[in-house]
Amino acid sequence: MSPKVLRITGWVLTILLGALLLFSAFRKIAPDEATITEAAAVGIDAATFFTIGIIETVSLILFIIPRTGVLGTLLLASYMGGAIVTHILHQQPFFMAAIVEALIWITAVIRFPELKQRLIAA
Numbered sequence: 001m002s003p004k005v006l007r008i009t010g011w012v013l014t015i016l017l018g019a020l021l022l023f024s025a026f027r028k029i030a031p032d033e034a035t036i037t038e039a040a041a042v043g044i045d046a047a048t049f050f051t052i053g054i055i056e057t058v059s060l061i062l063f064i065i066p067r068t069g070v071l072g073t074l075l076l077a078s079y080m081g082g083a084i085v086t087h088i089l090h091q092q093p094f095f096m097a098a099i100v101e102a103l104i105w106i107t108a109v110i111r112f113p114e115l116k117q118r119l120i121a122a
Helices: 003-029 033-041 046-064 066-089 095-111 113-120
Strands: none
Touching: 003 033, 003 046, 003 095, 033 046, 046 066, 066 095, 066 113, 095 113
């Protein structure tokens, strides 16, 4: 693929992930009754849920900004790893979280060549 196609693909994936994660963070920062009930089912109170939403938002902002994108990638990957573990511990489907985790890494490898060199180079 040409560099231009890779750049466009990287930004399209970034926008899609950004929209998905922003929606997720918004549900945590300004939850409705159903969201609070879902969180309580896995043992998360409203204050903790709010904090998780702030962490998700900050990580997403760092991921979107090119200069801090690698740090944002690491933070989002860690965040999604925690989400996967939480789903597994409570016998809930975790495939969506795993797909988002994979998309984060695919997007990062496309957007940040230095990360690709570190991960793929022998």
